[in-house]
Amino acid sequence: MTRVAASALEALGEVPDGATVMIGGFGPAGQPVELVEALLAHGATGLVVVSNNAGNGDDALARLVRDGRVRRIVCSFPRQVDSWHFDAAYRAGRIELELVPQGNLAERIRAAGAGIGAFFTPTGYGTPLAEGKETRVLDGVPMVLETPIRADVALVKAHRADAAGNLVYRRTARNFGPVMATAARRTVAQVREVVPAGALDPEAVVTPGIYVEAVVALDGGTAIAGVGA
Numbered sequence: 672m673t674r675v676a677a678s679a680l681e682a683l684g685e686v687p688d689g690a691t692v693m694i695g696g697f698g699p700a701g702q703p704v705e706l707v708e709a710l711l712a713h714g715a716t717g718l719v720v721v722s723n724n725a726g727n728g729d730d731a732l733a734r735l736v737r738d739g740r741v742r743r744i745v746c747s748f749p750r751q752v753d754s755w756h757f758d759a760a761y762r763a764g765r766i767e768l769e770l771v772p773q774g775n776l777a778e779r780i781r782a783a784g785a786g787i788g789a790f791f792t793p794t795g796y797g798t799p800l801a802e803g804k805e806t807r808v809l810d811g812v813p814m815v816l817e818t819p820i821r822a823d824v825a826l827v828k829a830h831r832a833d834a835a836g837n838l839v840y841r842r843t844a845r846n847f848g849p850v851m852a853t854a855a856r857r858t859v860a861q862v863r864e865v866v867p868a869g870a871l872d873p874e875a876v877v878t879p880g881i882y883v884e885a886v887v888a889l890d891g892g893t894a895i896a897g898v899g900a
Contacts, residue, residue: 673836674885675865679709682859682887686710686824689742691719693780693825693851698727701844703828703861705889707731710826716740721780721820723773723847725749725757736760743767745820747776770800775817777850783819784853791816825855829878832860835868836880845877852882861889 676682683706686692692710696702708731718741725744726733735741737756749757749768760766771779772794782790791814795801805816827848830841838860840848852858860878865888 673832673834673880673883675834676885676887679705679861679887679889680712682706682861682885683709683713683824683826684857684859684885686713686715686718688715689717689719690715690823691721691821693820693822693847693855694720694722694732695825695827695846695848695851697723697843697846699730701828701840701846701848702730702732703826703859704731706826706828706859706861706887707735711735711738711740717742719743719745721745721776721822721851723747723776724751725754725768727751728753729756733757736766739765741766743769745769745771745776747771747773772800776820777847779817779820780847780854781850782817783821784850787819789816789818820854822851822855823857825851825858827852827858827860827878829860829862831864831866831871832862832883832886833866833868833871833880836860836883836886837868837871837876838862838878838880838883838886839871839875840877849877852878857884858882859884860886862886864888 720741733756793814796813796815801815829838831839
């Protein structure tokens with residue numbers, strides 16, 4: 672059963688030290704900012720973070736890195752013009768980096784949710800990213816073997832949820848959210864609005880509620896009367 676929580680911290684629940692946490696979003700587009708703020712307040716450390724980037728400016732993800740709460744990050748774009756907290760931590764040897772091409776990142780996460788043991792891709796072949804990995808030539812194309820990425824917790828941002836945890840996303844804000852929701856033991860979603868079960872068009876649902884442990888209405892949104900706290 673999906674919980675409708677009263678706050679981001681309540682929705683987040685327990686996150687153990689050393690947990691692997693997936694964070695959706697292309698930067699602000701679809702990033703569950705309030706849930707990451709809750710992760711900061713929670714206090715868990717030694718985290719492995721899976722995200723498209725390593726934080727921008729002084730946003731919540733960047734502050735997780737700044738505060739030494741992340742021991743390893745798996746991402747596609749660790750260094751941008753305002754990624755100074757990651758840059759400083761990496762140069763000082765305080766954080767490990769696994770650099771993954773964006774398409775490979777999405778597919779490795781999807782593979783975890785789909786039960787795919789591994790897959791071959793030409794992306795990264797012949798580069799340092801393929802070092803130590805199995806390679807083959809398939810149909811005349813050199814390829815490298817990539818393995819799934821799983822997580823203990825996925826933090827995603829959707830547009831609307833119903834009381835059963837079904838999620839609808841808004842345009843590009845869906846990005847990594849749907850695949851991350853299937854690849855984690857627990858998925859927590861922040862939304863603008865929670866509506867009664869059955870109120871969403873089934874054809875519009877992207878993430879079925881079976882994958883979602885908790886939802887919370889944030890960003891000025893509202894929960895339905897009589898649902899949650």
